[in-house]
Amino acid sequence: MTKNMFYYLNREQIQEYGQYIMSLHMNIRNxxxxxTFYPENTxxxxxxxxxxxxxxxxxxxxxxxxxxxxxxxxxxYSGPIAASAYTxxxxxxxxxxxxxxxxxxxxxxxxxxxxxxxxxxxxxxxxIPLDRKIIAQLEQLxxxxxxxxxxxxxxxxxxxxxxxxxxxxxxxxxxLVIGQAEDQQVSEVIEKLWQEEDTLFLISxxxxxxxxxxxxxxxxxxxxxxISAFNPEKIHYEQACGRSAIAGLLLSAQKHHLxxxxxxxxxxxxxxxxxxxxVGYGAWVFY
Numbered sequence: 001m002t003k004n005m006f007y008y009l010n011r012e013q014i015q016e017y018g019q020y021i022m023s024l025h026m027n028i029r030n031x032x033x034x035x036t037f038y039p040e041n042t043x044x045x046x047x048x049x050x051x052x053x054x055x056x057x058x059x060x061x062x063x064x065x066x067x068x069x070x071x072x073x074x075x076x077y078s079g080p081i082a083a084s085a086y087t088x089x090x091x092x093x094x095x096x097x098x099x100x101x102x103x104x105x106x107x108x109x110x111x112x113x114x115x116x117x118x119x120x121x122x123x124x125x126x127x128i129p130l131d132r133k134i135i136a137q138l139e140q141l142x143x144x145x146x147x148x149x150x151x152x153x154x155x156x157x158x159x160x161x162x163x164x165x166x167x168x169x170x171x172x173x174x175x176l177v178i179g180q181a182e183d184q185q186v187s188e189v190i191e192k193l194w195q196e197e198d199t200l201f202l203i204s205x206x207x208x209x210x211x212x213x214x215x216x217x218x219x220x221x222x223x224x225x226x227i228s229a230f231n232p233e234k235i236h237y238e239q240a241c242g243r244s245a246i247a248g249l250l251l252s253a254q255k256h257h258l259x260x261x262x263x264x265x266x267x268x269x270x271x272x273x274x275x276x277x278x279v280g281y282g283a284w285v286f287y
Contacts, residue, residue, distance in 0.1 A: 028127065029118040029148070033155045037074045038162060042124045048075060049166045052083035053090075058263050063287040064092040066258060067201035067249055069227070069242075071281035072103060072156040076272045078206070078281045084264040085283035086163045089200070093168050096200050098131060100174045100193060102186065102245040103156030103204030110179025112143035113189065114150035121173060123158070125165040131172035138174070138192060143185050150177040156204045156242065164202075178245050183232055186248020187255075194252065203249050205242025207280030213269045220280040224265055227284055230254040249286070258286045 031040075039045040052075070068085045071078035089096065105114070115135050120127040138144045151157070157175050164171065174193075178186060193199055208219040219239055226234035232247030240246055253260065263283040269275035 026120060027118045028120045028122050029116065029151055031123050031158060032153045033158055034124055037155055037159050039075075040124055045124050045162055046166070048079070049162055052079045053087055053166070055080070056083040056087045058084035058087055060088055060091055061261065061285060061287055064095055065089060065200065065285050065287050067203065067253065067286040069203045069205060069246060069249070069282065069284040070160060071206050071283065072159045072204045073206055073268070073279060073281065075159070077268045077279065078271070080271060081264045081266055081281040081283050082160075082163060085285060086167055088263070088285045089167050096168055096198060097171050098134070098174065098196060098199040099164060099168070099171050099202055100176065100190070100199060101157050101160060101202045101204065102176045102178055102189075102242075102248075103154070103160075104242045104245065105150055105154060105177045105179045106156060106241070107153045108147075108150045108179075110147070110150050110177065112145065112179055113181050113185065114147035114177040114179065115139055115144055116151050116175050117146040117148055118151070121158075121161060121175060123161045123165065125162050128161060128165065128171070128173045131174050134172075134174050134193065138176075138189060141185075141188065141192070143181060144176070144189065147177075150179070151175065160202060160204055178242070181244050181248075183244060183247035183251055186244055187251040190248060190252040194256065201249060203242060203245045205240045205246055207240050207267075207282055208238070209241070209279050210277045213267065213275035213278055216267050216269070216278045216280050220265055220267065220282060223280075224262055224282060228260055228262060230260070253286050260284055260286050
């Protein structure tokens, strides 16, 4: 494009072109599951999230959340359950400026915890800046290292981002994919950032997978009991795909004497699917 061509562009087009030029110099993780797990169209996505939040009947707690556990399936399955957690953030949105997002690796075999070398994570609602300073601090831990392949196709983190974008006016992101990691290692990551009062710890996890409806309810209730009792040893990997992230949070939450409240506990047989083989979803708030 030559300089003279700008005379044929309006102000909005010039701005878009400027943003395009800037994007050539930024490292951006593009959405991998937009159009499958959630709407790819910006306005459709905006409307969908607003509907989930508006339709949530969960009462907000009076204290700012320190951490949430939320599910990460397609929105038609787990969106209502996730919304019960995200509505807890609305009264405190101005007080949260950093989000530490931890979710399990579904695609890539991974030892330890994978950070990202990207500058931004993108969704149809726009770009989210990563907190490079904090990520660099975490990468000083021997079990945390940048591994972008672990993030490239991972849905457990991505599906949370549009909800955060809809609620929080501005925030930076610390995305972490959890592989084979010890409970104490996940807790150590959380502890390293615990003094950051403007930070939300967000754990992404579904619960039981592909049991029949009644067995799933029993299994998920056992997981709920263990979370409510701050007892990670009672949670096995078949009970939650994000088991390691949940366990690490529970260790830190117990250490700091947090309270926990169950917000929702359902499965895909309750939302949008058959009751023959279901996936369990739960939402919890720690404060």
